[in-house]
Amino acid sequence: MEQDNFKSVSEIKSKVVSVDNTESKKEPTVITMTDGVLIPKKSNKHLVTSWRLTFFGALILLISLCVFKKDVYWKIFIYVITGLPTTFECTVFAIFGAILIGIATGLGSSSKNRVINQICGVYVELIRGIPLLVQLMFLYYALGALIHIDGIVAAIVALSICFGAYMGEIIRAGIQSIPKGQTEAARALGLSKSQTFFSIILPQTIKVVLPAIGNEFISMLKDSSLVSILALSDILKRGREYISRTFLSLQTMLVVALIYLILTLVLSRLVGLMEERLHKNG
Amino acid sequence: MAKIEIKNVYKDYENNDGTILHAVKNATLTVNDGEVVVIIGPSGSGKSTLLRTVNALEKAQSGSILIDGVDIMDPKTDIRKIREEVGMVFQSFNLFPHLTVLENIVLAPMKVKKMSRKEAEALGMRLLKRVGLEEKAKQKPGQLSGGQQQRVAIARALAMQPKAMLFDEPTSALDPEMIKEVLDVMMELAKDGMTMLLVTHEMGFAKAAANKIVFMSDGEIIETGTPDEMFKNPKTQRAKDFLDHIL
Numbered sequence: 001m002e003q004d005n006f007k008s009v010s011e012i013k014s015k016v017v018s019v020d021n022t023e024s025k026k027e028p029t030v031i032t033m034t035d036g037v038l039i040p041k042k043s044n045k046h047l048v049t050s051w052r053l054t055f056f057g058a059l060i061l062l063i064s065l066c067v068f069k070k071d072v073y074w075k076i077f078i079y080v081i082t083g084l085p086t087t088f089e090c091t092v093f094a095i096f097g098a099i100l101i102g103i104a105t106g107l108g109s110s111s112k113n114r115v116i117n118q119i120c121g122v123y124v125e126l127i128r129g130i131p132l133l134v135q136l137m138f139l140y141y142a143l144g145a146l147i148h149i150d151g152i153v154a155a156i157v158a159l160s161i162c163f164g165a166y167m168g169e170i171i172r173a174g175i176q177s178i179p180k181g182q183t184e185a186a187r188a189l190g191l192s193k194s195q196t197f198f199s200i201i202l203p204q205t206i207k208v209v210l211p212a213i214g215n216e217f218i219s220m221l222k223d224s225s226l227v228s229i230l231a232l233s234d235i236l237k238r239g240r241e242y243i244s245r246t247f248l249s250l251q252t253m254l255v256v257a258l259i260y261l262i263l264t265l266v267l268s269r270l271v272g273l274m275e276e277r278l279h280k281n282g
Numbered sequence: 283m284a285k286i287e288i289k290n291v292y293k294d295y296e297n298n299d300g301t302i303l304h305a306v307k308n309a310t311l312t313v314n315d316g317e318v319v320v321i322i323g324p325s326g327s328g329k330s331t332l333l334r335t336v337n338a339l340e341k342a343q344s345g346s347i348l349i350d351g352v353d354i355m356d357p358k359t360d361i362r363k364i365r366e367e368v369g370m371v372f373q374s375f376n377l378f379p380h381l382t383v384l385e386n387i388v389l390a391p392m393k394v395k396k397m398s399r400k401e402a403e404a405l406g407m408r409l410l411k412r413v414g415l416e417e418k419a420k421q422k423p424g425q426l427s428g429g430q431q432q433r434v435a436i437a438r439a440l441a442m443q444p445k446a447m448l449f450d451e452p453t454s455a456l457d458p459e460m461i462k463e464v465l466d467v468m469m470e471l472a473k474d475g476m477t478m479l480l481v482t483h484e485m486g487f488a489k490a491a492a493n494k495i496v497f498m499s500d501g502e503i504i505e506t507g508t509p510d511e512m513f514k515n516p517k518t519q520r521a522k523d524f525l526d527h528i529l
Contacts, residue, residue, distance in 0.1 A: 184339055185376035185435075189390035189442060190366040199389060203380045 039272045055265045062258045076255045083238035090224045097160025102167025109172040127165035155227035174209035214271030284445035286313040291345035305331040307501040316475040320488040323498035329481040337368045369439030373451040375431045377423035384419040409437040429460025449480035497521040
């Protein structure tokens with residue numbers, strides 16, 4: 001009876017042979033979080049056009065304001081732009097801090113050790129549940145009660161701890177996106193657990209998570225504006241100082257907004273280019 | 283070369299719903315030095331699981347697995363030493379995509395055997411020549427066809443100069459026109475006297491190269507015999523039914 005159901009050899013084979021070629025043909029995983037969807041890439045024409053319109057619009061607006069209304073806007077610009085080094089300092093140091101914390105948390109969350117795993121899980125939940133502004137003020141005043149702490153150090157530590165949690169999730173997802181067969185092949189060749197991790201898993205994870213880390217960098221640049229409450233002279237704080245002196249609220253905030261916009265747009269294009277290059281190198 | 287003895291091996295899995303799946307039940311099987319043993323049977327019969335217990339990618343629950351008399355299930359046995367001596371080739375190749383073909387091959391000899399890069403690369407090129415891919419040394423696995431990738435995977439396993447080789451459905455993920463090139467390489471190995479234990483659906487290969495065929499169904503070894511006995515005159519009804527379907 002059963003044999004009559006089989007018409008051709010291929011049908012028989014499909015019944016008997018278990019073919020699993022999904023793993024070898026799977027596209028490389030890309031992890032996108034927060035700003036990820038808005039990174040302009042060649043493949044997305046619509047987004048590239050939007051990016052161009054916004055970027056050149058902002059640039060032309062800022063330049064023409066500074067040129068044609070020099071006595072107002074140029075003065076604001078040269079005052080506010082002095083906050084740029086502080087903004088960059090916070091962002092760059094904090095992203096390194098966040099990557100270090102993120103690697104530790106990411107490894108911890110993928111660890112089989114229950115205690116380590118739980119500690120990392122609680123850390124991520126805790127940080128995700130508290131607004132960054134609250135974390136910043138808490139750390140500044142709580143630490144400030146015990147030891148004297150510089151505004152910039154508090155800002156960098158707080159940003160690192162906060163973004164470290166998200167970074168940890170990115171790295172965990174990155175590690176888990178590497179097919180199990182990679183570990184099996186390495187272990188079957190006699191490599192130890194740590195050799196497998198450093199030679200096989202980590203290099204592939206870095207490739208997967210780099211774009212996501214770029215996105216976090218952009219988010220951090222924007223969120224670094226929150227450190228202006230810690231008496232740090234970043235771009236936003238400089239703007240508020242200028243307002244309190246001149247009462248030119250609208251004009252100043254326009255310049256501040258345009259500076260942030262241009263910075264984030266440039267960065268997001270850079271991240272997009274990096275991503276394209278990574279894909280090209282296969 | 284090596285002798286593999288599998289004695290009374292059991293392997294259970296717990297399903298998500300808490301039920302126990304007996305993947306391998308009381309399997310006993312010997313692969314003598316230089317022998318080629320092919321495990322056949324329907325999907326889900328525990329063939330791959332049994333194969334993977336031999337280098338402890340799956341930990342068997344009970345029984346013993348001896349490789350040249352060393353029990354790999356003994357907690358005192360250094361499993362990494364065993365893995366150095368037993369090469370494995372996977373259905374989905376599992377080449378390392380971030381490394382070139384040659385780097386894939388030299389990685390383990392350098393990291394595990396502490397071979398110098400020069401020595402390892404010379405060995406790697408010899409092996410690539412043996413599988414007919416020396417001109418692909420500098421390419422990434424992603425640029426190769428499935429058949430070529432599997433040949434590289436075989437070369438990678440051979441680079442550890444193993445005493446025995448395990449093949450887990452090495453041609454099942456390949457397009458039909460690429461199966462032959464992989465089987466040819468395997469046939470060469472068999473002729474050279476490599477001890478081989480493999481799971482495959484390539485009955486042509488089994489007939490030509492195997493010393494012994496093992497038929498598994500529902501986690502149990504139902505029947506063992508020479509290719510002649512197995513294909514012409516299977517003793518059990520289940521083996522007969524299976525072979526009727528596949529041949």
